[in-house]
Amino acid sequence: MRIPLIAGNWKMNGSLALIEDFGNAFSRTSFLSNAIDIAVIPPFLYLANADEAFEGTPVQIGAQTLYGEASGAFTGAVSASMLKEFGVHYVLVGHSERRTLFKEDDAAILAQARAAIDEGIVPILCVGETLEERDENRFDDVVLGQLDAVMKGLSEEQRRQLVVAYEPVWAIGTGRTATPEQAQEVHASLRARLRHYDENLADNMRLLYGGSMKPANAQELLSQADIDGGLIGGASLKPDDFIAICHAAG
Numbered sequence: 001m002r003i004p005l006i007a008g009n010w011k012m013n014g015s016l017a018l019i020e021d022f023g024n025a026f027s028r029t030s031f032l033s034n035a036i037d038i039a040v041i042p043p044f045l046y047l048a049n050a051d052e053a054f055e056g057t058p059v060q061i062g063a064q065t066l067y068g069e070a071s072g073a074f075t076g077a078v079s080a081s082m083l084k085e086f087g088v089h090y091v092l093v094g095h096s097e098r099r100t101l102f103k104e105d106d107a108a109i110l111a112q113a114r115a116a117i118d119e120g121i122v123p124i125l126c127v128g129e130t131l132e133e134r135d136e137n138r139f140d141d142v143v144l145g146q147l148d149a150v151m152k153g154l155s156e157e158q159r160r161q162l163v164v165a166y167e168p169v170w171a172i173g174t175g176r177t178a179t180p181e182q183a184q185e186v187h188a189s190l191r192a193r194l195r196h197y198d199e200n201l202a203d204n205m206r207l208l209y210g211g212s213m214k215p216a217n218a219q220e221l222l223s224q225a226d227i228d229g230g231l232i233g234g235a236s237l238k239p240d241d242f243i244a245i246c247h248a249a250g
């Protein structure tokens with residue numbers, strides 16, 4: 001019912017050579033094309049090369065962020081229509097690194113999600129609690145608050161375009177993965193909250209897990225009832241690892 005999505009967020013890593021390596025690796029790999037969706041999310045500068053390198057493979061390209069305005073005097077920013085021109089299918093919004101390092105707040109994240117949807121790009125909304133918030137048992141409030149901040153600002157039709165990624169901040173790049181039970185607990189809360197908006201939406205929305213997912217733990221995480229894919233950081237930089245995770249989902 002929900003097609004798994006495995007998305008590799010390269011963050012500020014990679015090179016033209018790595019794009020080529022991935023293009024070659026995916027050309028040699030066979031997937032059942034309708035069993036799983038796959039995205040590679042490199043830095044902006046490599047999007048055109050990635051689009052070309054992944055031609056003929058099931059991989060779609062994604063962007064790591066965008067700006068919530070259509071055009072104008074916003075030095076350094078990139079709009080949804082520009083991403084669309086480069087064949088971008090997904091865009092991350094609200095990644096914890098953008099929230100923390102680039103001070104993006106809920107209003108900015110909502111504007112980004114709307115701008116993406118208006119251009120037919122699928123926003124992957126990232127939500128997640130810090131270690132302190134988990135230790136204080138506030139993770140549900142934090143994560144559901146981040147979800148509501150975007151859901152409340154979207155129309156029913158717009159909500160249907162969204163993918164959500166739960167990424168506990170304490171598990172990102174730390175090697176410390178949430179246990180499958182911890183991840184499933186939060187995913188179940190997210191899905192329950194989605195039911196307040198629309199039963200059908202809750203059944204169909206894909207909820208990804210992110211945070212130190214790797215070939216060794218992917219299968220167990222992905223077999224949880226409410227985990228519909230992964231948002232992979234470090235392990236998405238090695239073709240063999242990333243492809244192994246894709247196979248675990250398919």
Ligand SMILES: O=C[C@H](O)COP(=O)(O)O
Nearest residue numbers: 009172173211212233234
């Ligand atoms: O966007 C990806 C996440 O931040 C996870 O990163 P990680 O797999 O390196 O922990």
